[in-house]
Every structure is written in C-alpha cells, then in structure tokens.
Amino acid sequence: MKFPRSGPPQFAKSFLQWFCKEEIVEEITGDLHEIWLEESEIKGKNFARVLYIIRVISFCKFSNIAFKNSNNNLMLFKNYILIAFRNFIKYKNHTSFNLMGLVIGLTASILMIKYVSDELSFDKQYNRHEDIYRVAQHINMETSEMTAAISPSPLGKTLLKEIPEVESFAAFSFFNNMAILVDNQKFFNSKAHYVSTNFLEIFDYPLIKGNPENVFSNPKSVLISESVALRYYGTTDLLGKTLEDVNAGTLTITGIMEDPPTNSHFTPEILYNTDNGIFENQNWGDHSYYTYIKLKEGSDLALVNHKLISFYENNLQQPIADTFGGTGNIFLQRISNIHLFSDLTFEISTNNKYRNVITMLLLAIFIVIVACINYTNLATAQSTRRVKEIGVRKVLGSNKKMILYQFYTESALITCLSAFIAILLIPILLPLFNSLTGKDYALMEILELDIMIYYVGIILLAGFLGAIYPAFFLGRFKVDEIFRKSYxxxxxxxxxxxxxxxxxxxxxxxxxxxxxxxxxxxxxxxxKELGFNKDNIFKVDLKQWPGTESGKVIKQALLTNPSILDASIVRQVPGDRIMSDGLFFETPDGSFSSIQSEFNGVDENYVNLLKINLVAGRNFTTQVSDIMGKTVIVNEKLIQSLGYLKPEDALGKKVKLPLGEDHVAKIIGVIENVHLQSLHNEVLPHIMTHFTPMGSQLLVKVKNEGLWSTHDFIDNQLKEITKSTSHIISFLDQAYWEQYxxxxxxxxxxxxxxxxxxxxxxxxxxxxxxxxxxxxxxxxxxxxxxxxxxxxxxxxxxxxxxxxxxxxxxxxxxxxxxxxxxxxxxxxxxxxxxxxxxxxxxxxxxxxxxxxxxxxxxxxxxxxxxxxxxxx
Amino acid sequence: MKGIYLGELEEIVLLTIGILDGQGYGIKVQKELSEQLNRNVTLSALHTVMHRLEKKGFLSSYLGGATKERGGKRKRIFQITTLGRNALEESRGNREKMWQLMPAILTQNNSQ
Structure with a gap:
C-alpha cells in the first residue's frame, strides 16, 4: 500500500502500533485515518495532523496498552518504572528535595511564560496588523527636543492622498473626558475619543450590533463597547438610541463593539465622530490627534520612509516652524511594536519596555536552569548509591543505551510528577502573580493550548537535562571496576x-x-527631600474647572472647618505629568530666548500649602495683575539656564506666555528646585502663573487628626456646591507614589x-x-x-x-x-x-x-x- | 454483577449501535451521537466503552471491509446482541416505572 507523502504523522502511527494491543490496533488505525482524511479537508492538513497526534495520545490508556511478555522493550520499560518508584519511596528525602526544586522551577516558568507571551502578543488582533503603523513626530526646538506620538489633524488624509502606498488611515483625538448624561446622572468616561470616519478600516473591532460599513457614515454617530453599554444602560439593545454628552451634544448609537482586548496599547470604550470635519481641514498647527495608517500589502517600507521626507518638507515644515520654532521629521512605528518599544511623549497608555520582558524571561530561564542543576547534582549523587544495581544490570546484558533509557524514564517520571503538582499550584499562586505583574489573568488563560506547548517543551527539556549527566556518569563504569572489592x-x-x-x-x-x-x-x-511637603494633603479631582467664583466659594466653604488648614485649586499637582512648552524669557542681556519649561497654573495658596521655599521675591496675591496672569513664579533651574547668577537678578524680568496675543508677564518670585515629578526625571525649568482656567485639581491641607471625618466633610461640601458626585478624593502622597x-x-x-x-x-x-x-x-x-x-x-x-x-x-x-x-x-x-x-x-x-x-x-x-x- | 449494570454512556452507545443497525463502527457511532444528542465523545473513550460492552456480552463485533479512506485498514463493526437488547428493554422498563410514580407523588403532595 502506498500512501501520499502528506499522510498522517508517521511517528504517531508507529507509536500507536507499538503500544497498542494487537487485536484492536487495526480498527483504531483505520478510524483515525478516516477522521484524519476528513479533517484535513475541512480544517487543513497541519491542524488535522496535530489532532491525529492528540487522538493517538488519548488512546494511550491502560486498557489499550499491550503488556505482552513477547514485547521485550515494554517489559524493560515496566521494570524501569517499577524500580524508579521503589527508589523514590526508598529515598524519600531525596525525592521530595528533587520534587520541590522542580515544582518551584516549573511553576515559576509557567507563569512567566504566560506573562512574556502576553506582553509579546500586544496589538496583533487587527487584520494585517503588520501593515499598520502609527505616525509619530520628532521636533527639534531651540533648547530642547520632543518625540511625540501625536500629530496634526489633516495628516492622515493628506498621507492617503499623496503617498500611493498608503491604503487607508484612521485618526482619533487625544484623551477626551466625556461626561455622559444617563437619566440625569453624569458619568465620566476617560476612554472616549472622536475618530475619523474610516476609523474601523484599521481598528477592525468586531461589532456585536451595527454594520461596520456605515457606523460612522453620519456625523454625530457613536460606537460604544459592550461593557460601557451594560454599565450605563444595562443592555446592548441600543441601536438608534441617543447618548447625551455634555460637550459633544446628542450622539446616535450606531454600533456596539466587543470590548477591545486588553493586550493592546489602545483600549477605547466610546468612539464618536463630530460634524466639524476636524480630520478634513487644513489646520496643521493643532497637534492633538493620533494618526494610524495601513500600507498596501507588500509595500516597501524603506521607500515609504523615503517619501515621508519630502512629504514632511511639503506639508509640515512651515507649520512646525510656526508653532514650535523648530524643525523635525515624521516617522512610522509598527503598531505591534508600540507596547514594548515606544516611549514617546503623549503615549495613549503607559507602555512596557522590551528589556523588562526579556529580564523576566531570563529570570524564568535561570530558575529552570538552577532547578535542573539541582536535579542533576542530586541525581548524580544519588546514582552513586546505585552503582551496584547498574553493575548487575550490565552483567545481565544491559548496554550503555539501556542504562541511559532507565535514567531518562526516572527523570521523565519525576518531571511529569512535578509538572502535575505545578499545575495544581497555579490556581493558588495566580492572585499573587497577578498583583506582582499588574495583570488580570484568569486561570483558563494560563492553561491555554498554545501556551501549553511551551510547558511541555520545558518539562521535556528539564527531564532531558536533568538525566543526561547522571546517565553518562554511571554508564561509563566498567563492570569489573564496580565489583572489585577495593573499589x-x-x-x-x-x-x-x-x-x-x-x-x-x-x-x-x-x-x-x-x-x-x-x-x-x-x-x-x-x-529623599523633595522640596515640598506632601503629608496630610487631600487631592481632589474635580474633573472640571469650577470657574473663578465657584472656586472661591469652594475654598471658603472648606476653610470653615477648623481641621482644614488650607485649600488650593491648581492645574497640575505633584506627580501629574506637567505639560511643557517652549516659552520665551528675557535673558540678562535683554534679548529673549526660548526655554522648554513646565508650565503650571496655580493660585495664591499653592506655594504655602506645599511648603515650597521661596528663595527670592514674593508669592502670588489676589491682586488683579496676579490673577490676570501678568506675573509668574519660576524655579532656580530656569533662571540658571537663562544665565542669571543670583535669583534676585531675575525678579522683574519678562516672559512671553501663550495666554493670548503678546501676553507678557514678569517674574515676581523664585522657588527652590522642587521634585514635582519622579526622581527618574531631572528637575526641569518650571514656571507658574496665577491664571488657572482648566485647573480642576483641588488640594486640601488638613490636620492629622480625624482624617476621615474631614474627608467626609470635603465630600459633602463639594456635592453641595458643584451639584455633582464626580469628584475623586485621594491622598496626595499616595498619588505621588504611583509614579514608582x-x-x-x-x-x-x-x-x-x-x-x-x-x-x-x-x-x-x-x-x-x-x-x-x-x-x-x-x-x-x-x-x-x-x-x-x-x-x-x-x-x-x-x-x-x-x-x-x-x-x-x-x-x-x-x-x-x-x-x-x-x-x-x-x-x-x-x-x-x-x-x-x-x-x-x-x-x-x-x-x-x-x-x-x-x-x-x-x-x-x-x-x-x-x-x-x-x-x- | 458486572453483566447487569448499564452506565449512562454505555446505554446511549448501545442505543446508537442499535439505531445504526449493523453498520456501527468507531467514527460512525461518534458522529451519530453528536448528531442525535449533540454530545461529543472522544474516539478513545468510545472505543473503551464499546469494547467493555462487548466484554459484557451486549455487543458482538467483526472486522469489516477495508477502504481507501481508512488507509487500507479494516473497521470493527459492532452489532447489538439479544442480551444487549434485553438490557436496554429492562432499563427502559425501569425508567418508565419510575416515571409513572413521579406524577403520583406530586399530586399527593399537592392534595395535602
């Protein structure tokens, strides 16, 4: 009988025929062949082969195995297992030692492999993900540079028009806090983005309801994720219903998508389009969008990169020079590389580093190696106790190969046993592991089939590595040496x-x-001395700027409580990422030079509340000139970079602020270099004004006693004044610690x-x-x-x-x-x-x-x- | 003892082989099971059950013809024996007896 070359896997078939009882082997082989033939037509050849192997293994049960005296190999094998078990029992200490090491090694590596494979799987769920790129830009300014994930709004459309390799584009807005009204209750969602019409051509999230072709064909349409639908409305039966947003107005729900997978750098919950044609206009100065493009299949990336250079010169050079006063370039980042290789300004979510993943992998490998070494060492030591046994086996006709097999059997037994225990341990260790890695794996995810293959690999490797040396070690002894008395x-x-x-x-x-x-x-x-005091301070995220008057009312209302010492409304609190901007400052010689500096808006209480040291000048007051943003306080770093020798020299010097046409302010105070950001970063030039529009963070300094009653007092006051329950109260020091x-x-x-x-x-x-x-x-x-x-x-x-x-x-x-x-x-x-x-x-x-x-x-x-x- | 008891899976397999009426072998039984009862039994489990049933005497088997789809291997065709048929009847009788008792108990409960 001749079979086609691509028959069922030959080794599996031989294995089946080797172990199986003769009287049933024929029918089983036949059945498996028949089902294989059928499946290879439906599901593809390779898949059918895998299933064939799995079926063969599933037939490996006691009732099917031929334990016949005629089968010499099998008899020996049985004997190996028997002797192995006798030895395990005889040397209990040794066995438990061995098991413990291997169990720890295997458990750790199983969990680590899950972590690593998850980290490597980011952003691969999109169709033809290897052709999808994010367009990022690098900008050189006079004194600083910036590499950012964001780009101007017309970029996508223009790329599609001018570069033939670009098949489609998707653009969406920067973080956009959405305030949704459901039954007069306000819900805030920070994963809302407004998107370009063709968004789903690249981010092809499967839709539960709605047609992907026309979800965004009308303006003011909104696509929400399943969990958002269930969270706010309790049902997914929402097509045609409307969603009220405080800013965007009334949006019609045209689709419901499955929740985006968690292994993605971009996990939106609400996507909508507007009627203002943002992605159609020619406003190249508004850099607050993300642009993704999909290249045509088989495009030459090098060629596209080359075309981007002239594209940049034609479209972006002038606007960048106007907005930032510098030059730059744009470049592509493959979407699946973003999570591990990209660390730009304004990333959508915090990315991991490839190096961290590799470190994890190495640690896992080291643990397995150390466990294997232990096994080898203990097994070698143990095997010397059994020199005589090996001697007898040799006398009875065992050759080196057979001794090798015996040790492999033992090692396979013990590794399988430890793998079994390891898998039992995983449900117990999973919560610990999740909290260590910051992931949220379910048990079933860990035991997925495709990852299982790696586990089997590790187990085989561990078994093999552990046995190889002891086997050779004992195999090489000569029989006469073993039995000579003077040995x-x-x-x-x-x-x-x-x-x-x-x-x-x-x-x-x-x-x-x-x-x-x-x-x-x-x-x-x-x-480390940070330069400010972050103890006993509540940080309240108001979500929205309350307005100047309302802000005053809030502060006054809070200060009626004797436990509250001070309150301040600011744009960014310590620990927040502070936006930086290239601002123009007057230098000692009277000219203006641009310095990239962090720009924060605070009020008159901020400096005292945080106990920041003023080295020169004065603090803000409630004077009109202060409130209108005509005055600034800067840090020592800034005046040093400007070239002033003493802080006092900088007082009264001018600064151009981006608060309006020709807005000039003067420096009234200089503070110490305060570590407002984590110690990973150097202290940057810092500038503050008393101009707080959009300041939505409230800082409240309180007495140490009765923290919780003060907390409730703040909560109640805010509810009363703002008529909203959306504020979030936390401790400043904890929020600050989040950075680490x-x-x-x-x-x-x-x-x-x-x-x-x-x-x-x-x-x-x-x-x-x-x-x-x-x-x-x-x-x-x-x-x-x-x-x-x-x-x-x-x-x-x-x-x-x-x-x-x-x-x-x-x-x-x-x-x-x-x-x-x-x-x-x-x-x-x-x-x-x-x-x-x-x-x-x-x-x-x-x-x-x-x-x-x-x-x-x-x-x-x-x-x-x-x-x-x-x-x- | 061993001969009388019919397990749940055994009973279903026995019935399926009865339905197939002298045509039943490994895969065919598996397919019939998933078609009729939407129940997926692995081939190896099925084999074990069928051979156990044969040992108990409820089934008899012979090796049928080889075909090309089977890579030249013959199939083992199972047939239900009289003992098997009796066992099925008995189990069905038992169940019917139990079912007849069921509403009676329920009505008694209601009238109390």
Missing part, C-alpha cells in the same frame, strides 16, 4: 557537579546584590525570584555536600583515627570549595556591577553603587555555605569511627 568511592571527584554548583552560586550572588540595590534605591527615593509603582513591582518580583533561586541553590549545595560526606566518611574517619581534629577536616573540605567560590565571585561581581549601573542610571537621582553590598553579600553567602558544611561534617564526625571503617 574506591572517593574517586568521585564530580568536576561537572562542582562547576554547576559554582554557576548556581554565581546566579544567587548576582540576584541578591541586585535585590539589595533595588531596595536601597527605592528607600532613597522614599526618603513599576519600580516597586520590579523590586517585589526580584525579591521573590532571588529568594527562590537562593533557596534552590542552597538546597542543591546541601544535597551535594551531604553526598560527598557520606562517601568520604571512611577517609574522614581514618584521618580521625590518626588524630585529626574537627577543624582539620573542615579545612580539608573548605579547600575543595574555595576555588569554585572564587571563580564564581570573579565572574559575578562585574556582572552585578554592570546590571546595577544599568538600572540606577534610569533614575536621574540615584545612589552610588553600594560597594558595601558587593563585599557583604558574598561574605554572608560564603559563611552560610561554610556553616552548612560544618554542620554536615560534624554529623558524620560524631559517630564512632568503627561504624564507618567496618564497611567493606
């Missing part, structure tokens, strides 16, 4: 095992040093991983040492008989470990210094490399190892020498 077990020098030990030591060392460094830096960040969340998370993960690795390494070391001591007990006792003291013996052992520890140290320290440095320089303000840690960590680790060694030796040293010398 000297002391010959086991185990160079490979010691090398592996050294590697573990190295990894553990680097991990501990890194963890301690991260802790020290975070501690430094926590305790990623760092804190990293330190938690590092801590967890280093505990695991250190624990595993020490466990492995104990295993190896105890083995060595057991087999050198005779030698030790002979020395004892000749008068050796305990410490003589200890020194003898320590000598054996000194060289591996030194080599590990020599390699570990430079690696640790390099990694520490890499991480620390991501902070503009950081600690010096903590050399004490570099010295103390190895010292502590080495002492722990030697203490373990001493205890173990003490153990065998206590007994009477006769006990050991009697043995053959």
């Amino acid at each position: 000297n077990f002391g010959k086991f020098k185990l160079p490979v095992n010691k090398l592996l030990n050294a590697f573990q030591f190295l990894v553990a060392l680097v991990m501990i040093i890194m963890t301690v460094t991260v802790y020290l830096q975070i501690d430094f960040v926590k305790n 969340k990623a760092d804190e998370r990293r330190s938690e993960i590092l801590t967890l991983f280093s505990i695991i690795i250190v624990f595993l390494s020490l466990a492995g070391l104990i295993g190896l040492v105890s083995f060595q001591i057991r087999y050198q007990a005779k030698e030790v006792n002979i020395r004892k008989v000749f008068g050796a003291e305990f410490y003589n013996i200890l020194v003898l052992y320590i000598k054996q470990y000194v060289w591996q520890i030194s080599i590990a140290l020599l390699i570990a320290l430079p690696i640790a210094i390099y990694l520490m440095n890499e991480w620390l320089i991501s902070f503009a303000y950081h600690i010096d490399i903590p050399y004490m840690v570099l010295i103390l960590t190895p010292l502590v680790l080495v002492s722990v190892i030697f203490i373990i060694l001493a205890f173990k030796i003490k153990f065998s040293f206590q007994d009477s020498p006769a006990k050991y010398l009697k043995e053959n």
Whole structure:
C-alpha cells in the first residue's frame, strides 16, 4: 500500500502500533485515518495532523496498552518504572528535595511564560496588523527636543492622498473626558475619543450590533463597547438610541463593539465622530490627534520612509516652524511594536519596555536552569548509591543505551510528577502573580493550548537535562571496576557537579546584590527631600474647572472647618505629568530666548500649602495683575539656564506666555528646585502663573487628626456646591507614589525570584555536600583515627570549595556591577553603587555555605569511627 | 454483577449501535451521537466503552471491509446482541416505572 507523502504523522502511527494491543490496533488505525482524511479537508492538513497526534495520545490508556511478555522493550520499560518508584519511596528525602526544586522551577516558568507571551502578543488582533503603523513626530526646538506620538489633524488624509502606498488611515483625538448624561446622572468616561470616519478600516473591532460599513457614515454617530453599554444602560439593545454628552451634544448609537482586548496599547470604550470635519481641514498647527495608517500589502517600507521626507518638507515644515520654532521629521512605528518599544511623549497608555520582558524571561530561564542543576547534582549523587544495581544490570546484558533509557524514564517520571503538582499550584499562586505583574489573568488563560506547548517543551527539556549527566556518569563504569572489592568511592571527584554548583552560586550572588540595590534605591527615593511637603494633603479631582467664583466659594466653604488648614485649586499637582512648552524669557542681556519649561497654573495658596521655599521675591496675591496672569513664579533651574547668577537678578524680568496675543508677564518670585515629578526625571525649568482656567485639581491641607471625618466633610461640601458626585478624593502622597509603582513591582518580583533561586541553590549545595560526606566518611574517619581534629577536616573540605567560590565571585561581581549601573542610571537621582553590598553579600553567602558544611561534617564526625571503617 | 449494570454512556452507545443497525463502527457511532444528542465523545473513550460492552456480552463485533479512506485498514463493526437488547428493554422498563410514580407523588403532595 502506498500512501501520499502528506499522510498522517508517521511517528504517531508507529507509536500507536507499538503500544497498542494487537487485536484492536487495526480498527483504531483505520478510524483515525478516516477522521484524519476528513479533517484535513475541512480544517487543513497541519491542524488535522496535530489532532491525529492528540487522538493517538488519548488512546494511550491502560486498557489499550499491550503488556505482552513477547514485547521485550515494554517489559524493560515496566521494570524501569517499577524500580524508579521503589527508589523514590526508598529515598524519600531525596525525592521530595528533587520534587520541590522542580515544582518551584516549573511553576515559576509557567507563569512567566504566560506573562512574556502576553506582553509579546500586544496589538496583533487587527487584520494585517503588520501593515499598520502609527505616525509619530520628532521636533527639534531651540533648547530642547520632543518625540511625540501625536500629530496634526489633516495628516492622515493628506498621507492617503499623496503617498500611493498608503491604503487607508484612521485618526482619533487625544484623551477626551466625556461626561455622559444617563437619566440625569453624569458619568465620566476617560476612554472616549472622536475618530475619523474610516476609523474601523484599521481598528477592525468586531461589532456585536451595527454594520461596520456605515457606523460612522453620519456625523454625530457613536460606537460604544459592550461593557460601557451594560454599565450605563444595562443592555446592548441600543441601536438608534441617543447618548447625551455634555460637550459633544446628542450622539446616535450606531454600533456596539466587543470590548477591545486588553493586550493592546489602545483600549477605547466610546468612539464618536463630530460634524466639524476636524480630520478634513487644513489646520496643521493643532497637534492633538493620533494618526494610524495601513500600507498596501507588500509595500516597501524603506521607500515609504523615503517619501515621508519630502512629504514632511511639503506639508509640515512651515507649520512646525510656526508653532514650535523648530524643525523635525515624521516617522512610522509598527503598531505591534508600540507596547514594548515606544516611549514617546503623549503615549495613549503607559507602555512596557522590551528589556523588562526579556529580564523576566531570563529570570524564568535561570530558575529552570538552577532547578535542573539541582536535579542533576542530586541525581548524580544519588546514582552513586546505585552503582551496584547498574553493575548487575550490565552483567545481565544491559548496554550503555539501556542504562541511559532507565535514567531518562526516572527523570521523565519525576518531571511529569512535578509538572502535575505545578499545575495544581497555579490556581493558588495566580492572585499573587497577578498583583506582582499588574495583570488580570484568569486561570483558563494560563492553561491555554498554545501556551501549553511551551510547558511541555520545558518539562521535556528539564527531564532531558536533568538525566543526561547522571546517565553518562554511571554508564561509563566498567563492570569489573564496580565489583572489585577495593573499589574506591572517593574517586568521585564530580568536576561537572562542582562547576554547576559554582554557576548556581554565581546566579544567587548576582540576584541578591541586585535585590539589595533595588531596595536601597527605592528607600532613597522614599526618603529623599523633595522640596515640598506632601503629608496630610487631600487631592481632589474635580474633573472640571469650577470657574473663578465657584472656586472661591469652594475654598471658603472648606476653610470653615477648623481641621482644614488650607485649600488650593491648581492645574497640575505633584506627580501629574506637567505639560511643557517652549516659552520665551528675557535673558540678562535683554534679548529673549526660548526655554522648554513646565508650565503650571496655580493660585495664591499653592506655594504655602506645599511648603515650597521661596528663595527670592514674593508669592502670588489676589491682586488683579496676579490673577490676570501678568506675573509668574519660576524655579532656580530656569533662571540658571537663562544665565542669571543670583535669583534676585531675575525678579522683574519678562516672559512671553501663550495666554493670548503678546501676553507678557514678569517674574515676581523664585522657588527652590522642587521634585514635582519622579526622581527618574531631572528637575526641569518650571514656571507658574496665577491664571488657572482648566485647573480642576483641588488640594486640601488638613490636620492629622480625624482624617476621615474631614474627608467626609470635603465630600459633602463639594456635592453641595458643584451639584455633582464626580469628584475623586485621594491622598496626595499616595498619588505621588504611583509614579514608582513599576519600580516597586520590579523590586517585589526580584525579591521573590532571588529568594527562590537562593533557596534552590542552597538546597542543591546541601544535597551535594551531604553526598560527598557520606562517601568520604571512611577517609574522614581514618584521618580521625590518626588524630585529626574537627577543624582539620573542615579545612580539608573548605579547600575543595574555595576555588569554585572564587571563580564564581570573579565572574559575578562585574556582572552585578554592570546590571546595577544599568538600572540606577534610569533614575536621574540615584545612589552610588553600594560597594558595601558587593563585599557583604558574598561574605554572608560564603559563611552560610561554610556553616552548612560544618554542620554536615560534624554529623558524620560524631559517630564512632568503627561504624564507618567496618564497611567493606 | 458486572453483566447487569448499564452506565449512562454505555446505554446511549448501545442505543446508537442499535439505531445504526449493523453498520456501527468507531467514527460512525461518534458522529451519530453528536448528531442525535449533540454530545461529543472522544474516539478513545468510545472505543473503551464499546469494547467493555462487548466484554459484557451486549455487543458482538467483526472486522469489516477495508477502504481507501481508512488507509487500507479494516473497521470493527459492532452489532447489538439479544442480551444487549434485553438490557436496554429492562432499563427502559425501569425508567418508565419510575416515571409513572413521579406524577403520583406530586399530586399527593399537592392534595395535602
């Protein structure tokens, strides 16, 4: 019988025919063939082959397996399993040691693989995602530069018109807080964007209701996500209904989309279009939109990039020069690269870094390696107990290959067992893992089929790696050597095992040093003098600017409570990302120069409320000139960059503000350099006016006592005055600390991983040492008989470990210094490399190892020498 | 003991093989099951059940013709035996008896 080349997988078929009982093998093979033929037509050849393999495995059950005496291999295999189990039970300590290591390694790696594969899967859900790009721009200004994810509104349409490779475009607005009225109740949604008509050509979210062709064909249409529909209206049956927005007016619901997947940098909830034709106009100065384009299939990216240069010159050069006073360029970012590779100004959401993902992956790999090394070390040590068994097997005709198979069987058994336990552990560890990574995985997501393939890979690899050395180690002994009475077990020098030990030591060392460094830096960040006081301050997000009069009323109403010390309405509070702008300042020689500076709007209470130090000049007052924005307060950094020697010199100098045509203000005060942003960033030139339109943040300084009753008082007052419940009250110091969340998370993960690795390494070391001591007990006792003291013996052992520890140290320290440095320089303000840690960590680790060694030796040293010398 | 008891899956498989009337083999039974009851049973589970039923004597089987779709392998065709038919009748009888009791109990409860 001749089969076509692309038949069912031959190895699976052979496997089936090998294990299966003869009387049923034919029908099963036939059935599987028939179903395979059918499925390969419906679902494709490869898929059918996979299903074939799965079915073959599902037939692998006890009732189908042929345990016939005639099958020699199977008999041996059965014997291997039997002996393996007897050994597992006989050496319970050893087995549980092994299991524990592998379980920890596998659990950690299963979870990490989920994390890594999730991070790598971002933004791949769109049709032909590899052809979708975001258009970003880079702008050079006189004193600064900016690379931003945003672009002007006509960009998409013009690109489509002028560059033939562009197939379609989608543009949508910057963050847009939407206030939706449902039954006279106001709901705020910060994931609302207004979009260009052809938005769905690129972001092809599946629609539950509505037709993707004409969702946005009429102006004032709105597409909402399923969860928004359910949250606000309790149903998805909403087509043709209207949605009231305070700003955009009445919008007609024309579609309901599935919730965008969470593994995307852009997860909108409400998408609508307006009737003002924003994406059709020629206003190249309004840079507050995101533009995405899809290239035609097979377009030459290099060619498109080249065309973008002349495109920029024709369309954008002049507007950029007018708006920013500089030059620039535009470039494309592939949509699936944004999440891990893009860190621009005005990103839609906080992106991760590719480096972080790789670090995670490496940590997972290291844990598996350390676990495998443990397995190898323990298995080698263990196998020496079984030299005689191997000898007997050889006498009975086993060859090297068979010994190898035996050890593979054992290792496969123990890895499968630990994989099983690991999978049982995952539901328990999932909440911890979710909180560490900031993700929200469901159990079923972790155990998905496509990820399962990796787990199986890891398990096979671990099993293989763990067994390979012990098998060769034992396989190479000659039979006569094994049975010769004078056989000297002391010959086991185990160079490979010691090398592996050294590697573990190295990894553990680097991990501990890194963890301690991260802790020290975070501690430094926590305790660093920031230049302002953020304690006992409530931060209230009013969502909307209350207006000057209303603002006054709010402040006065709050100050009636004796527990409230001060209140201030500002545009941005410490910890917020402060918009920066290229502003023109008067220099000492009277000319004007542009400096990129953070521009905040505050009121007269702000400086005192935060206890910011004024080094020169005065604070704002309620005078008209202050309120109209004719005065500014700047920080020392700014006047230094302008070239003033003393803060006083800058007082009265002029600044051009973007508050209207020829709006000039003068500097009335200079504050210290205050860390309003995280210590990752350098303190930037900073400028404040008393002009607070759009200031929607309320800061309330309160007394330490009765915080919660004050909180309720604020809440009630605001409800009464603003007639709205949308404000959010939080603590300023907590909000400020949010900036370090990623760092804190990293330190938690590092801590967890280093505990695991250190624990595993020490466990492995104990295993190896105890083995060595057991087999050198005779030698030790002979020395004892000749008068050796305990410490003589200890020194003898320590000598054996000194060289591996030194080599590990020599390699570990430079690696640790390099990694520490890499991480620390991501902070503009950081600690010096903590050399004490570099010295103390190895010292502590080495002492722990030697203490373990001493205890173990003490153990065998206590007994009477006769006990050991009697043995053959 | 072993011969009398019919499990739920066993009963359904037995019925399906009865319906197929001398044409039933692995895949065919599986398809019939999913068509009639919308129930998906894996092939390996089905095989186990059918062979167990044969051991119990409810089914008998023979190897039928080889076809090209089966890669030249013959199929095992199952037929329901008299013992199997009796077991089905008995189980059906038992159920009907139980069903007749059901409304009686309910009416009693209502009248109280």
